[in-house]
Amino acid sequence: MGKLFAVLLTIITAVSMYIFLSRTWWLPHDISVLGHGIDHQLMETLVESGILFVAAQLVLAAFVWRFGGDGDGRAIKTFPGGAIPMVVIATLLVGGEVLALTLVGTKVWSSIYQAPPDPNALRIDVLAEQFAFYFRYSGADGRFGTIHPELIDEGNGNIYGLDPANDTTARDDIVSASLVVPVNHPILLSMHAKDVGHAFYVPALRIQQDFVPGLLIPLQFTATQPAKEEIVCTQLCGLGHYNMRGYLEVMPQEEFDQWLADQASN
Numbered sequence: 001m002g003k004l005f006a007v008l009l010t011i012i013t014a015v016s017m018y019i020f021l022s023r024t025w026w027l028p029h030d031i032s033v034l035g036h037g038i039d040h041q042l043m044e045t046l047v048e049s050g051i052l053f054v055a056a057q058l059v060l061a062a063f064v065w066r067f068g069g070d071g072d073g074r075a076i077k078t079f080p081g082g083a084i085p086m087v088v089i090a091t092l093l094v095g096g097e098v099l100a101l102t103l104v105g106t107k108v109w110s111s112i113y114q115a116p117p118d119p120n121a122l123r124i125d126v127l128a129e130q131f132a133f134y135f136r137y138s139g140a141d142g143r144f145g146t147i148h149p150e151l152i153d154e155g156n157g158n159i160y161g162l163d164p165a166n167d168t169t170a171r172d173d174i175v176s177a178s179l180v181v182p183v184n185h186p187i188l189l190s191m192h193a194k195d196v197g198h199a200f201y202v203p204a205l206r207i208q209q210d211f212v213p214g215l216l217i218p219l220q221f222t223a224t225q226p227a228k229e230e231i232v233c234t235q236l237c238g239l240g241h242y243n244m245r246g247y248l249e250v251m252p253q254e255e256f257d258q259w260l261a262d263q264a265s266n
């Protein structure tokens with residue numbers, strides 16, 4: 001029985017390794033300036049934890065093969081020095097590994113979350129609600145109209161609660177159901193939620209960011225090629241969650257300018 005388990009364990013380890021090495025389920029294509037750094041970090045983590053995984057499974061298989069119980073009543077040997085040193089060593093090893101990965105990963109993390117926004121970034125206001133995303137552009141004046149929560153009215157299409165009658169900066173604001181951005185241009189999203197927690201997930205951008213009600217969350221990215229990607233909500237946010245999605249469209253600058261002009265004249 002012990003030997004059979006050792007063989008099974010070795011086969012499972014080999015198959016798992018093959019799935020990763022052959023890239024059977026792999027990352028989607030990358031259209032973000034930051035994507036390379038993130039993928040590189042992910043690879044380092046995968047390789048490091050992969051080696052440890054394979055080594056641990058094979059050592060386990062070898063021990064089971066060699067010492068697997070066959071019911072002959074032999075006494076169970078104790079680990080030299082008792083269990084405590086073994087637990088301490090294992091904790092230090094695993095703790096050291098996690099800490100090392102954290103320190104190495106901090107570089108990529110801070111390049112996304114701690115870097116100051118590009119002064120030329122195109123600012124887009126993102127609103128998440130049950131069960132849709134809305135994207136607001138400031139229009140010709142470069143200023144966003146103030147949000148008045150009491151004016152929010154799905155019925156008349158005032159999704160953001162703007163007051164164009166009294167607020168001149170709100171008059172030219174453009175609200176779109178798709179996130180349309182120019183290629184190779186830094187984008188700064190300002191994300192907020194109207195009701196519950198949601199998330200903004202675009203695998204090709206390597207971005208997954210939660211919306212938290214009450215918080216204004218900045219998020220920056222630069223897309224490197226024209227594309228149309230799905231934006232999905234990855235926080236269970238209610239009955240319609242499965243259907244909460246939008247589209248990111250990355251287009252050349254001239255096309256984007258044209259799109260924005262078309263939206264403004266509507």
Ligand SMILES: [Cu+2]
Pocket residue numbers: 129130131197198199233234235236237241244
């Ligand atoms: Cu949602």
